[in-house]
Amino acid sequence: MRRTRFSSLSLAVLTVALVAAGCGGSSSVTGPDEASGALGASVVQGTVLGGGFAAPSGEVTALSRGSGLTVTVEGTSLSTNVDEEGQFILTQVPAGTVTLIFEGPGISARLTISGLVDGQVLSLECLVNGSSIEITTPAHTTPTKRTKITGYLESKSGTQLVVDGHLVDASQVSKVWRGDRRTELEHIRVGEKIKVWGTLRGDGVLVAQEIQARSNGQSEWVVLDGRVTAVLGSGADIHANPNTGTGSCGTASIGDVHANPNTSSCPTFYVDNVKVTTNNQTRFVRADGSPLDPGSIQVGQHAYVEGWREPGKVLLATTVRIG
Numbered sequence: 001m002r003r004t005r006f007s008s009l010s011l012a013v014l015t016v017a018l019v020a021a022g023c024g025g026s027s028s029v030t031g032p033d034e035a036s037g038a039l040g041a042s043v044v045q046g047t048v049l050g051g052g053f054a055a056p057s058g059e060v061t062a063l064s065r066g067s068g069l070t071v072t073v074e075g076t077s078l079s080t081n082v083d084e085e086g087q088f089i090l091t092q093v094p095a096g097t098v099t100l101i102f103e104g105p106g107i108s109a110r111l112t113i114s115g116l117v118d119g120q121v122l123s124l125e126c127l128v129n130g131s132s133i134e135i136t137t138p139a140h141t142t143p144t145k146r147t148k149i150t151g152y153l154e155s156k157s158g159t160q161l162v163v164d165g166h167l168v169d170a171s172q173v174s175k176v177w178r179g180d181r182r183t184e185l186e187h188i189r190v191g192e193k194i195k196v197w198g199t200l201r202g203d204g205v206l207v208a209q210e211i212q213a214r215s216n217g218q219s220e221w222v223v224l225d226g227r228v229t230a231v232l233g234s235g236a237d238i239h240a241n242p243n244t245g246t247g248s249c250g251t252a253s254i255g256d257v258h259a260n261p262n263t264s265s266c267p268t269f270y271v272d273n274v275k276v277t278t279n280n281q282t283r284f285v286r287a288d289g290s291p292l293d294p295g296s297i298q299v300g301q302h303a304y305v306e307g308w309r310e311p312g313k314v315l316l317a318t319t320v321r322i323g
Contacts, residue, residue: 042116043204044090044100045145046071047125048082049136069104069128080165083150089166091204102128109133119202121145143202150195150214153188161196161208168196170208177212179221180306180318188213193220219308222315226272228301228322249280249294267294271303275314282307282316287323297322 048069071088072079082088082104090100097114111133116122124139151164161168176185188194192215198208214221249266266278278284284292287302297303297320307317 041092042095042118042141043121043200043202044073044093044098044113044116045121045123045147045200046088048086048088048102049125049127069102069107072101072103074099074101074110081151083164085148085150087147087149089147089149089200089204089206091166102133106130111135113139115141117141119143121200121202123147145200146198147200147206148195148197149206151193153190153192153194156188156190159185163194163196163206166206167204168198168206168208170211173208173211175210177210179212179214179216179308183213185211216308219310222305222307222309224271224274224276224303224305224315226303228269228271228297228299228303229273230270231297231299232268232270249278249282249284265295267297269297269303271305276305276307276317276320277314278317278320281318283319285319285321287321292320292322294320 048071069082070079071082071090073090073093076094078090078092080088080090093116095116095118097112098116100111100113102109102111107128107130109128109131111126113122113124120141120143122139122141123145124135125137127134127136149163149166149168151166153161153163154165155162159169159171159173161170170185173185176183176188178187188211192213194214195212196206196208197210198206200206212221266280266282268275268277270276278294282294284294286292301322304319304321305315305317306319307315309315
């Protein structure tokens with residue numbers, strides 16, 4: 001896989017507001033700065049929504065809005081993968097006007113963007129489906145951009161990390177997690193899948209504020225954010241917490257929230273066609289943080305789920321938030 005390259009660039013002070021225009025097989029984003037002949041390099045940060053490239057139904061990777069999708073700057077060797085949350089970052093992009101090529105299963109589309117500025121970050125959000133691209137929010141150019149990336153930790157030298165080809169500066173990180181538990185940066189291992197939240201600079205470096213490791217031995221930490229597509233009821237192999245002496249689901253205290261002690265079943269359900277199981281350790285809450293009766297989960301509700309998945313097994317949720 002081709003990787004984007006890194007260099008140190010001074011930040012420019014000019015901010016250019018861009019407005020998206022058009023959709024279809026070839027779209028464009030234009031702005032007041034038509035510096036098509038400008039020298040230097042910029043950063044393009046984007047979010048891809050929708051599209052016909054989800055993984056087969058039932059796999060955890062069906063969550064991915066960008067599975068198998070790449071974004072390439074036409075006429076260059078600059079190319080990157082879209083991560084499982086639909087995010088991508090391209091660095092060393094020539095200033096001025098470029099065309100991005102989106103390619104993946106069922107996807108072949110082009111987007112022309114202009115007004116790229118040396119040392120600045122251009123951010124955009126687009127809906128890609130087949131050969132069609134629609135810009136869903138106006139693109140904008142700023143010296144820095146708050147963003148996140150998910151990928152595998154390729155190398156680590158002190159606080160300097162490379163995550164799926166992207167340079168990450170972790171010298172200012174404030175929180176490091178393994179799943180939903182706090183840990184230290186020194187315990188994050190090369191080869192692990194991690195998620196990084198931070199500030200993307202105009203030189204392409206992501207300055208991390210928070211890092212989450214998404215593995216625990218053989219298990220992988222998975223986050224789902226979508227709609228409940230099916231509810232199967234309780235799991236036959238799920239037992240109550242032996243420390244509570246009850247047969248209720250979710251009665252164990254997790255943080256300062258308790259599940260409904262009157263509920264006797266731990267539901268199994270699907271979120272965007274991903275199977276989710278629960279047990280007496282699962283934390284069930286509403287969007288406002290109040291306790292949720294697990295038996296009230298219904299098809300069509302919005303669900304946010306966190307949990308662990310072992311290879312070849314379904315997701316066991318630690319937290320389920322409905323609404």
